[in-house]
Amino acid sequence: MGLFSDVYYEVERDAEFVLRERGSKFYTYVYGVRSEIEVKEKLEGLKREYPDATHHCYAWVMGARGEGQRANDDGEPGNSAGRPILRAVISAGLTNVLVVVVRYFGGTMLGIPGLIEAYGGSSAAARSAAGRVEKYIEEVFQVTSAFEHEQEIHRLVAKFGARVLGSEYRESVTYRLAVKAGIVRAFEQAVMDHYQLTGKLVLNS
DSSP states (O other), X not given: OOTTOOEEEEOSXXXXXXXXXXXXXXXXXXXXXXXXXXXXXXXXXXXXXXXXXXXXXXXXXXXXXXXXXXXXXXXXXXXXXXXXXXXXHHHTTBOSEEEEEEEEOOSSOOHHHHHHHHHHHHHHHHHHHHOOEEEEOEEEEEEEEOGGGHHHHHHHHHHHTOEEEEEEESSSEXXXXXXXXXXXXXXXXXXXXXXXXXXXXXXXX
């Protein structure tokens, strides 16, 4: 996720992976998430499913730029669980994702290096099984024209690869279009150059 790129990556599907290491079992789950409420729901669901587990360690990244991040060791030694999980997510360039590792202690201490390897390795394997899909940072425009000039909007959609989010027909026709962030200025100029069209950027969409 480059600083000036409008591309980012999410998991393609939820996935899971099981690792057995010297008696301990690590059940790893990967979920696509969009809010901390979803994170809480997923964690609570796993705690209900595995109420007797020793630890429920996790990390999540959210936001198109990966600006929201959190890691939790859930009682494991500091930075031996949550951070390795987080590193596995970041190294894949993923966002809007939650990885939870549920551990059942098997009686043999793994030591800090062993824990880092187990949590990081199981997270990387589950993340790989989840795949990844390319997404774009977009801005939403509202473009309006008279009915007889609707075709001009269609031409703009085709030229700029915009996504049509919806349309409304009243005394004129209005389209809501998602435009890739990297070409927003060019799109805006193209709308201004069409005297038949009016357009505005829709905030907080």
